[in-house]
Amino acid sequence: MIKGALLDLSGTLHVGNVALPGAVAAVRRLEGAGVPLRFVTNTSRKTRDTLHGELCRMGFDIPREHMFTAPLAVRHYLERNRLRPYLLVHPDLVPEYDGLDCENPDSVVVGDAEDDFSYRKMNEAFRLLKGGARLVATGRTRYFEGADGLELDAGPYLAALEYAADTSAVVLGKPSAGFFQEAAADLELEPWQCIMVGDDAETDVAAALAAGLHGSLVQTGKYRPGDEARIAGDFFLAKDIETAVEEILLRINTCP
Amino acid sequence: MIKGALLDLSGTLHVGNVALPGAVAAVRRLEGAGVPLRFVTNTSRKTRDTLHGELCRMGFDIPREHMFTAPLAVRHYLERNRLRPYLLVHPDLVPEYDGLDCENPDSVVVGDAEDDFSYRKMNEAFRLLKGGARLVATGRTRYFEGADGLELDAGPYLAALEYAADTSAVVLGKPSAGFFQEAAADLELEPWQCIMVGDDAETDVAAALAAGLHGSLVQTGKYRPGDEARIAGDFFLAKDIETAVEEILLRINTCP
Numbered sequence: 321m322i323k324g325a326l327l328d329l330s331g332t333l334h335v336g337n338v339a340l341p342g343a344v345a346a347v348r349r350l351e352g353a354g355v356p357l358r359f360v361t362n363t364s365r366k367t368r369d370t371l372h373g374e375l376c377r378m379g380f381d382i383p384r385e386h387m388f389t390a391p392l393a394v395r396h397y398l399e400r401n402r403l404r405p406y407l408l409v410h411p412d413l414v415p416e417y418d419g420l421d422c423e424n425p426d427s428v429v430v431g432d433a434e435d436d437f438s439y440r441k442m443n444e445a446f447r448l449l450k451g452g453a454r455l456v457a458t459g460r461t462r463y464f465e466g467a468d469g470l471e472l473d474a475g476p477y478l479a480a481l482e483y484a485a486d487t488s489a490v491v492l493g494k495p496s497a498g499f500f501q502e503a504a505a506d507l508e509l510e511p512w513q514c515i516m517v518g519d520d521a522e523t524d525v526a527a528a529l530a531a532g533l534h535g536s537l538v539q540t541g542k543y544r545p546g547d548e549a550r551i552a553g554d555f556f557l558a559k560d561i562e563t564a565v566e567e568i569l570l571r572i573n574t575c576p
Numbered sequence: 577m578i579k580g581a582l583l584d585l586s587g588t589l590h591v592g593n594v595a596l597p598g599a600v601a602a603v604r605r606l607e608g609a610g611v612p613l614r615f616v617t618n619t620s621r622k623t624r625d626t627l628h629g630e631l632c633r634m635g636f637d638i639p640r641e642h643m644f645t646a647p648l649a650v651r652h653y654l655e656r657n658r659l660r661p662y663l664l665v666h667p668d669l670v671p672e673y674d675g676l677d678c679e680n681p682d683s684v685v686v687g688d689a690e691d692d693f694s695y696r697k698m699n700e701a702f703r704l705l706k707g708g709a710r711l712v713a714t715g716r717t718r719y720f721e722g723a724d725g726l727e728l729d730a731g732p733y734l735a736a737l738e739y740a741a742d743t744s745a746v747v748l749g750k751p752s753a754g755f756f757q758e759a760a761a762d763l764e765l766e767p768w769q770c771i772m773v774g775d776d777a778e779t780d781v782a783a784a785l786a787a788g789l790h791g792s793l794v795q796t797g798k799y800r801p802g803d804e805a806r807i808a809g810d811f812f813l814a815k816d817i818e819t820a821v822e823e824i825l826l827r828i829n830t831c832p
Contacts, residue, residue, distance in 0.1 A: 439693045446719065450726055462740050463702065468705060471699055476740035480732035484718045537600050 322509040322534055322571050324356040326388070326500065328518030329375070330363065331438075331541020332561055337380040340540055342562035345382060350565055355572065356507045360516070362390040362523075364409065364431035364461040364474060367416040386501045390458035390493025391416045394429055397456060397492055403427040406453070408445050411433055429494040430457040430481065430489070432474045433465075435535075442480070449485035456485075459493035461523075494520075495527030504533065517564050521547035529553040536564045549551075578750070578790055578827050580763040582644075582756065584774030584788020587721060587819055588618060590634055596796055600635040606821055612763045616756075617778070618646040618715035618749040618773070620687030620730060621666040634684070644759045646714035646749025648673045650685055650798035653712060653748055659683040664701050664733075666690055686713040686737065686745070688720075688730045698736070705741035716777050718814040721798045745750035750764065750776075751783030760789065773820050777803035785809040792820045 322362045327333060333343045335398060359382060363371060368391075372384045390412055398405055404421045407414060409431035417429075428445045448456055461473040478489055493499055504514045511532035518524025519541030535555035537548055546556055558564035577771045583589060606613060615638060619627060621725075624647075628640045647669055654661055660821035663670060665687035684701045705711055710719045717729035734745050749755050760770045773778025775797035783792045791811035793804055804813055814820035 323691070363769055433694045433695075437695045439689075439691045439728070442693070442732075443725075444734075445727055446728055450719075462742070469699075469703055472695070472736070472740055476698075476702075476736035480728075480736040481741040483735040484728055484732035486718070 321513065322515050322568060323351060323359075323513040324504070324509045324531070325568060326358050326360045326516045327359040327561070328373070328516070328520070328524050329359055331519035331543070332517060332524075332538050333380065334375070334378055334490075334542060335358075337374065337378065338447070339380065339562060342560060344379040346562045347382070347502050347571065348372055350568070353572070355568070355570055356509070358386055358388045358506055359386045359502045360494070360503050361556060362461065364391055364458040364493075367413060368392050369415075380511075384532070386427055386524075388445050388506060390430060393492040393499055393502060394431075394456055394458055397421070397490070398429070398462065401427075401454075403454060405429045406445060406448055407431075408433050408436065412529075425453060427456055428481070430455065430474050430478050431473055432458075432461075433477070434471075437472075437477050441563070442477070445576040448485050449481060449487055451471040455481060455487055457489045457493070458562075459523075460491060460495075466573040497524045497531035499525070500528050500531035500533055513566060516571070517558075517561065517568075519543045519550065521550045525555050526551045526553070529555060536567070540562055577769065578771050578824060579759070579769040579822060580614075580765045580771075581606060581647065582614050582616045582685070582759050582770055582772045582784070582789070583777070583817070584772070584780050585615055585617040587629070587775035587799070588773060588780075588794050589615075589636065589796060590631075591721065592723065593634065595634040595636065596816060598816060599722055602818045602821040603720040605634055606824070608806075609825055609828070612765070614642055614644045614671070614762055616644045616750070616759050618688075618717055619715040620647050620749075621668055621690070624648055626668065640709065644762060646755065647687060649748040649755060650712055650714055651676070653746070654683065657710075659710060659712075661712070662701060663687050663804045664697060665685075665714075667692065681709060683710040683712055684737070686711065686730050687771050688717075688732050689733070690727075691719055693728075693733050696734070698733070701737060705737060706719075707742055707805045711737060711741070711743055711775045713749070714746050715746045716751060716780065717776065719798070720750060726798075748790040751779045751786075753783070753787035754793070756784050756787035756789055768822070771824060773814075775816065777794075777801045777806045781811050782809070785811060792823070794820055 325430045406425035460475040504511045513532035516528030517536045525535040525537045662681035693764035714730040718731045772784030773792045781791040781793045
């Protein structure tokens with residue numbers, strides 16, 4: 321039944337700049353078995369090229385085109401809908417939108433803009449929304465662990481703009497069903513033919529199940545004992561990516 | 577039925593530093609007719625003393641004690657609960673909280689902080705909330721008419737912090753029912769004996785109706801055609817404060 325796999329990056333394949341034990345070999349094993357893969361992430365502070373370079377340096381031999389990131393999904397969405405974005409994103413992510421027409425914006429893209437979430441820029445975004453611009457975002461994450469404590473992620477600022485302009489954002493990263501479905505489509509597979517592997521019980525696994533995929537929760541990264549209780553539906557728990565891959569290959573080989 | 581009136585300030589009586597046409601005379605007319613008044617505002621950029629001085633200079637002859645402001649309501653709340661606030665308010669409003677202990681904060685006060693809504697300060701406030709601090713605010717207003725267009729008010733930032741820390745704020749200004757009821761009580765009247773006049777369909781009018789008052793929406797300030805559709809209940813639309821006052825006097829005179 322399972323034909324392809326979506327693998328989360330941070331916390332599943334690596335932590336910081338270091339590959340998790342067995343992760344490089346596990347990915348190689350899946351590829352060797354001919355299982356089509358996509359590497360999926362919401363990370364909204366880096367372009368796909370930057371991320372790809374980092375993964376290569378950690379030892380992962382992944383074609384750049386197999387990386388499916390939320391900011392890139394946003395770019396595809398903008399292109400498909402011929403939208404001209406106002407970018408409220410991290411400065412390091414701006415190159416991901418190179419070449420798009422940003423004059424006279426008719427859409428607002430919210431990522432994890434950090435210090436660029438200034439009152440001035442929030443006002444600019446808000447005025448565009450009041451004028452009818454479409455609100456697009458990479459995710460709804462509340463916060464993350466920063467260098468010196470918890471830091472606000474894009475979610476709260478998205479909530480602020482939605483409330484201010486009385487509108488709802490189109491969210492193109494995890495946990496939106498569309499994100500998983502597009503990643504599956506990128507593999508030319510149906511959602512039910514794919515399995516999502518990640519360390520976030522809600523955003524990776526529960527959300528993937530809700531989108532019609534299979535799921536596996538790895539006990540690395542942000543996983544904490546008991547997280548699996550937050551998942552309703554059929555999934556399997558794996559010690560790490562190595563164990564998850566073993567189980568996936570087993571299921572592929574025993575299913576017609 | 578109507579015996580007293582609560583009048584909003586910005587957008588209803590004045591815009592910027594200029595009284596709206598007919599506004600000074602309209603207020604004088606109400607006072608001349610013996611209608612008890614309170615001037616109610618969430619304005620969280622100025623102390624009551626500053627606001628009062630400005631209104632006087634615009635030509636309004638109002639006793640300072642007839643001004644009922646949200647930041648002052650917040651100060652009373654902090655004192656009553658012996659809270660030490662972290663102030664995320666406009667720099668000009670800080671003096672309203674003079675003398676309060678702000679060391680080692682156990683509460684976060686959100687007003688209309690403008691440029692002080694920086695990523696750094698929002699993170700500080702967020703970390704306090706995650707540590708259990710109480711969230712207190714002057715209002716949930718979405719935006720206001722600034723010098724060069726619409727600007728975000730405190731509401732969106734409050735929504736951001738509530739979402740980030742998964743908490744609910746104690747709101748002591750409009751649109752909270754308690755604010756209108758306290759203003760009515762200040763006039764020694766019941767809510768249903770008072771009418772609230774303002775330019776914000778939701779925060780002024782719909783909220784006052786929900787608190788049991790009567791309401792009138794003026795088509796000045798931030799009013800935009802169609803705003804009245806957001807009000808459920810019995811209210812009247814008026815071109816401006818002059819027309820609203822005329823209608824109020826009519827209703828007072830024709831009702832027992």
